[in-house]
Structures are given as C-alpha cells and as structure tokens.
Amino acid sequence: MKNQGEVVSLWTSIADRESRLLALLRTAVQIIWVTDAEGRASESDPEPPSDIADLTWSAFTGLSTAQLAGVGWLAAVHPDDVAQLLAARERSIRTGEDLRTEFRVRHRSGEWRSMASHGEAVRDASGAIIAWYGTCADVTSIRRAEAAHREVQDRLLAALDAGEMATWIWQASDQRFYWDATGGPLWGLDPANAGSSDLATLRQYIHPDDREATLRAAEMTAATGTFHSALFRVARADGVVQWLQTRGRVEKDANGHVVRVIGAFVDVTKLKTTEEALRQTQKLQALGTLAGGIAHDFNNLVLAIGGNAQLALGDVDPPHPAYASLQEIAKAAARASDLVRRILAFATREPLAPAVTPLQPAILDAVKLLSPGIPPTASIEMHFDDETVACSLGQAELGQVLTNLITNAVHALGDKPGTVRISVDPPSSDLPAELNPAGAYVCVSIRDTGAGMSAETRSRIFEPFFTTKPTGKGTGLGLAVVHGIVTAGGGALVVDSAPGRGSTFRVWLPRATQMAAAADVDPAAPIAPRGEHILYVDDDESISYLMRRTLERVGYRVTCMIDPRAAVQMFRDGRGHDVDVVVTDLAMPGMNGFDLVVALRSIHSDVPVLMTSGYTRDEDQQRAAQLGIGRIILKPDTVEELARELDRRCAELRALV
Numbered sequence: 001m002k003n004q005g006e007v008v009s010l011w012t013s014i015a016d017r018e019s020r021l022l023a024l025l026r027t028a029v030q031i032i033w034v035t036d037a038e039g040r041a042s043e044s045d046p047e048p049p050s051d052i053a054d055l056t057w058s059a060f061t062g063l064s065t066a067q068l069a070g071v072g073w074l075a076a077v078h079p080d081d082v083a084q085l086l087a088a089r090e091r092s093i094r095t096g097e098d099l100r101t102e103f104r105v106r107h108r109s110g111e112w113r114s115m116a117s118h119g120e121a122v123r124d125a126s127g128a129i130i131a132w133y134g135t136c137a138d139v140t141s142i143r144r145a146e147a148a149h150r151e152v153q154d155r156l157l158a159a160l161d162a163g164e165m166a167t168w169i170w171q172a173s174d175q176r177f178y179w180d181a182t183g184g185p186l187w188g189l190d191p192a193n194a195g196s197s198d199l200a201t202l203r204q205y206i207h208p209d210d211r212e213a214t215l216r217a218a219e220m221t222a223a224t225g226t227f228h229s230a231l232f233r234v235a236r237a238d239g240v241v242q243w244l245q246t247r248g249r250v251e252k253d254a255n256g257h258v259v260r261v262i263g264a265f266v267d268v269t270k271l272k273t274t275e276e277a278l279r280q281t282q283k284l285q286a287l288g289t290l291a292g293g294i295a296h297d298f299n300n301l302v303l304a305i306g307g308n309a310q311l312a313l314g315d316v317d318p319p320h321p322a323y324a325s326l327q328e329i330a331k332a333a334a335r336a337s338d339l340v341r342r343i344l345a346f347a348t349r350e351p352l353a354p355a356v357t358p359l360q361p362a363i364l365d366a367v368k369l370l371s372p373g374i375p376p377t378a379s380i381e382m383h384f385d386d387e388t389v390a391c392s393l394g395q396a397e398l399g400q401v402l403t404n405l406i407t408n409a410v411h412a413l414g415d416k417p418g419t420v421r422i423s424v425d426p427p428s429s430d431l432p433a434e435l436n437p438a439g440a441y442v443c444v445s446i447r448d449t450g451a452g453m454s455a456e457t458r459s460r461i462f463e464p465f466f467t468t469k470p471t472g473k474g475t476g477l478g479l480a481v482v483h484g485i486v487t488a489g490g491g492a493l494v495v496d497s498a499p500g501r502g503s504t505f506r507v508w509l510p511r512a513t514q515m516a517a518a519a520d521v522d523p524a525a526p527i528a529p530r531g532e533h534i535l536y537v538d539d540d541e542s543i544s545y546l547m548r549r550t551l552e553r554v555g556y557r558v559t560c561m562i563d564p565r566a567a568v569q570m571f572r573d574g575r576g577h578d579v580d581v582v583v584t585d586l587a588m589p590g591m592n593g594f595d596l597v598v599a600l601r602s603i604h605s606d607v608p609v610l611m612t613s614g615y616t617r618d619e620d621q622q623r624a625a626q627l628g629i630g631r632i633i634l635k636p637d638t639v640e641e642l643a644r645e646l647d648r649r650c651a652e653l654r655a656l657v
Contacts, residue, residue: 062108306333412450
C-alpha cells in the first residue's frame with residue numbers, strides 16, 4: 001500500500017496532466033460539442049464542468065441550451081453552409097466515418113467565424129453508435145490569410161497578364177522550368193498542362209532561327225552564375241509570332257553553386273511590331289525623300305526620251321527600219337514613267353479621289369491585258385456574284401491593283417499546272433478590323449493553287465523592295481504599291497496563305513452606290529488651234545526643245561525660255577503683250593514657277609498660266625489653286641495632257657473675243 005505522500009504525489013501528477021491537457025485543448029479548439037446518434041442536441045444535457053463551460057456551443061454563440069436543442073444549433077450556422085454541413089453529417093451517420101467539415105458560425109459578438117469541425121462516433125458494446133463527440137476549431141484567421149494570399153496572387157497574375165509577363169523558376173536540381181498561370185498562353189500552350197517543362201522540351205517551342213542563341217544564353221547563365229538575357233520568338237502552334245524576352249536573377253548556395261534562376265518572360269511582341277512599324281515608316285520616309293528628289297529630274301529625262309520617240313514615230317512610216325526601235329524606246333520610257341509614278345504613289349500615301357468603277361469590266365480588262373503572258377499551264381477562272389457592283393477606287397488604280405495581284409498569282413503557280421480564281425464575293429459581315437463596321441464594302445478575292453507562303457514571308461510581303469523572286473525578276477514594289485493604293489482608297493488587303501495551301505488575297509474596297517457624274521467637258525474632238533502664242537518656260541533645254549517642236553507641230557506659235565527671269569523681263573519690255581498662255585515648270589533655279597507667276601501677274605494681271613512639274617507635293621497643288629493656276633500637270637504626261645489643256649484654255653480665250 002502506497003503511503004500518503006505517494007498518493008498526494010500521484011494526484012498532483014494527474015491534476016497537472018489534466019491541467020496541461022486542458023490548456024492544450026484551449027489552444028486548439030473553441031467549441032466542444034456532444035449530440036446523440038442522429039446529430040441532435042439534448043436540452044437535458046448536464047451542465048459541463050466549470051473549467052470547460054466556455055468551450056460549449058452555447059457559450060460561443062450566445063444561444064441558450066433550450067434554443068440549441070434538437071437541430072436548433074443550426075440557427076447559428078451560416079445559411080449558405082447549412083446544406084453542405086447536413087450532407088456531411090448524414091454521410092457520417094450513414095457510414096460511421098469521422099465527421100470532417102468546415103462551416104461558418106455566428107459568434108456571440110455577431111461576427112461570422114470559420115470553424116473546422118471534427119467529430120467521432122461513440123459506440124456501445126455491440127458497436128452501435130450511441131452519440132457523437134466533436135470539436136470546432138476557429139480557422140478564421142487562417143482563411144483570411146489564405147484569402148489575402150489569393151488576392152495578392154490574383155493581383156500579381158492580373159498585373160503579369162496586363163503587363164504581358166509570366167514569372168518562372170529554373171531549378172538546377174532537376175533542370176526544369178516552372179512558371180505561373182500566365183506562362184502557358186505566352187507560349188501558346190494550354191495553361192492546364194503547361195506549368196513546367198524541362199529545357200529539352202521547351203526548346204522545341206523556340207523559333208528555329210532563335211533557338212541556338214536562346215539556349216546558349218541559358219547555358220551561360222547556369223555555367224557562370226550571371227544572368228544572360230535572351231530575346232527570341234516562340235513557334236506557336238496557332239502560327240502567331242510571339243516575341244519573348246527573359247529577365248531574371250541567379251540564386252546560389254553558400255558554396256557559390258547555382259541553385260535556381262528566378263525570372264520572367266516578357267512579351268515584347270508589341271514593342272517589336274512598333275519597332276518594325278517605325279522602321280517601315282522611316283523606310284517610307286526615305287523612299288519618299290528619294291523619290292521626290294529624283295522624280296523631277298528623272299521625269300524630265302523620261303519626258304525627253306518618250307516625247308522625242310513619239311515625234312520620231314510621227315516622222316517615219318512603219319516599214320522604216322528605225323520604227324520598231326522607236327516603238328521600244330517609247331515603251332521603255334512609258335515603263336520608266338510608270339515605275340516613278342508607282343514609287344511616288346506608294347511613298348506619299350495620299351488619299352485617293354473617290355470614283356465609281358464597275359468591277360466586272362475592270363477584271364475582264366486586266367485578264368485580257370495579261371493573257372499574252374499567262375502560260376498555258378495556268379487556268380484562269382472568274383466568278384461574279386454581282387455583275388453590276390462597283391467600287392470607289394479609280395479605274396487606273398483598280399487596274400494596277402488587279403494586274404499586280406493576278407500577275408503574282410500566276411507567278412506563284414510556277415511551271416506546274418494550277419488555277420487562279422478571281423471572284424467578286426457576296427457581302428460579308430466578317431470585315432477586317434481596320435474597316436468601318438458600318439461601311440459598305442465589296443470584296444475581290446484572287447486565289448491561286450501555288451506553293452503558298454510561310455508566316456515569315458507573309459509578314460513581309462508588303463514591305464517595299466522585299467521580293468521572293470530571283471534577282472532581276474522583281475522590284476519588290478508590286479504588293480507594296482497595291483497595299484498603298486488599297487489603303488489610300490479606304491479599303492483593306494487581307495492575305496491567307498500557308499505552305500502547300502496556295503494563297504488568297506482579299507481586296508476590300510468601299511462600295512460605290514451611284515454612277516459617276518457626267519463629265520463637264522464636251523466629248524467632241526478638241527478645237528484645232530489657230531496660231532495662239534505660247535510662252536514655254538523650263539530650265540531644261542531638252543524639254544524646251546521637245547515642247548517647242550511638239551506644240552508647233554499642232555499649230556501653236558511657241559517662244560521657249562530657260563531662264564524665268566528673262567520671261568519676266570520680256571513682259572516688262574512690252575514684248576509679252578501677244579502671249580496667249582504661259583506654260584512654266586515649277587522647280588527652276590533662281591526663281592521657281594510660283595514666283596514667276598506672281599511676277600508676271602504684277603505686270604499682266606490676267607495672263608493665263610499652266611504649270612508642269614516632275615514632282616508635286618500636296619502643298620504645291622494648294623498653292624497652285626490659290627494662284628488660279630489649276631491642277632499642276634505632271635511630267636512625263638506633259639505632251640498629252642498639256643495639249644488637251646491648251647486646247648481648252650485657248651477655246652475659252654476665243655469665246656471671249
């Protein structure tokens with residue numbers, strides 16, 4: 001038998017153990033609960049011991065024992081959580097498994113608390129459940145922390161998504177990349193299956209042209225412990241070109257070995273697109289500057305060559321040995337003139353005047369014009385959904401668009417048999433993004449069954465001087481000019497092409513809804529000149545010589561001067577009284593055409609003036625209109641247009657007599 005001291009010591013030990021257990025219980029749970037086998041609380045339950053009275057359901061919620069009886073305790077559960085709590089309770093009653101669930105309970109303070117509940121079945125000797133004992137632990141602070149963490153994570157992901165970025169970790173231990181939810185879309189991968197990847201797998205998604213440099217940067221980072229950035233394209237399955245740049249820092253262990261690299265993928269596609277657009281703009285500006293600089297002198301040369309060739313053709317008969325050569329010279333001059341005009345039209349990108357041009361006749365004319373050069377292996381098919389539809393692009397501009405696109409389609413077939421199908425498609429709501437959704441448009445499609453184009457080629461086809469044709473076979477201006485004309489005309493050009501699938505060019509143009517107004521001029525033949533005196537001023541002697549002979553041949557009296565100041569002096573001396581019309585070039589040294597007009601008008605206020613130029617800017621046309629000159633006649637069209645304009649002006653002068 002133990003002595004009294006041992007008994008006291010034993011009870012003290014038990015009391016200490018209970019005290020420690022109770023303290024531990026208080027740190028872990030906030031509610032201790034007891035129900036019968038069906039989960040009902042009893043109103044007649046004995047009062048709990050005083051040391052745990054504050055851990056009861058009643059103490060936590062502030063509800064009385066009577067209010068909690070039966071299933072009254074559910075009144076303290078959040079209404080949105082009752083259904084799932086009852087389902088969990090029924091499942092445990094049915095299976096006898098522990099009850100583990102979470103729900104919100106209203107504290108006596110009125111605050112909703114998140115409670116994690118755990119209950120166990122109490123069984124009798126036969127194993128039947130006779131009651132349930134359980135606890136509820138307050139996990140509100142944990143859930144709030146988790147919610148705050150999710151909010152921070154969501155904000156981070158939103159910021160990354162808005163900034164078109166994705167964070168990543170490269171783990172040295174397993175050589176794998178791990179990235180967040182925004183990483184998959186940047187690589188064109190399913191986010192659900194793209195959370196991690198090893199370097200060998202990741203390399204297949206890098207554009208082949210950038211793969212070697214990108215992998216070298218990764219290897220240098222791992223080898224040196226210093227981060228090496230990489231800029232590369234992603235070879236996405238959807239064909240979209242995605243430019244990514246890597247940024248990051250290296251983490252090392254105490255021995256200086258690389259443990260991991262933490263960084264970000266930054267989508268710089270828009271930046272690269274902007275840079276490319278800037279380069280394109282600079283290229284166009286340089287082209288425009290170059291074109292403007294050479295156009296005047298070049299067009300003077302073309303005018304002299306072509307004009308003299310036409311004069312010579314008028315002097316010899318077709319059987320003459322030189323006739324064919326003169327024809328070739330005239331054709332070459334016309335091609336040179338067209339080339340400069342195309343460069344100027346593309347470089348200046350000026351809006352085009354609206355017109356009404358029926359599409360079917362224009363397409364038929366273009367095919368007829370190109371027919372001699374189309375090989376027998378190429379089949380041309382045409383389909384017109386509406387034979388009367390017209391567009392607002394001018395006839396000359398539309399012809400240039402059609403001939404360029406049809407020619408390219410035929411060339412795409414190569415030597416193999418193939419088909420080029422030209423169609424005027426029915427109206428569609430699937431407009432390109434750059435067009436006005438409320439506008440009325442017509443679409444011309446030109447499809448070929450050729451080899452097709454890669455995504456890289458497709459992205460560059462509208463660049464000036466870019467061509468896939470052999471050296472000497474193409475200038476690289478055809479599609480650039482087409483794109484410029486269509487854009488300036490208020491339309492859009494869309495290309496669909498892939499290797500092995502051929503190419504389809506869809507030209508969207510504003511639809512013309514009314515016929516063109518009748519011309520103001522009488523279509524009858526021009527009135528023959530009656531010896532009117534023309535003063536022609538141009539600092540280029542060859543042009544002056546050409547125009548004197550040309551105009552004299554049709555019956556005008558012509559005085560040519562290469563110095564505009566001499567023309568002013570002629571009027572000051574009274575020798576210009578019999579001049580009917582003054583024709584002057586715009587760009588001349590010492591005194592330009594506008595200065596000459598002002599000086600002549602100060603002497604002879606109503607002298608009619610026509611102006612020519614090898615190159616004009618929009619402000620030049622505006623200045624000419626202010627001086628009452630009218631439209632500046634562009635070289636090298638001077639011979640034909642000037643003759644017609646002189647006929648009109650001289651006819652007006654005769655009508656006043």
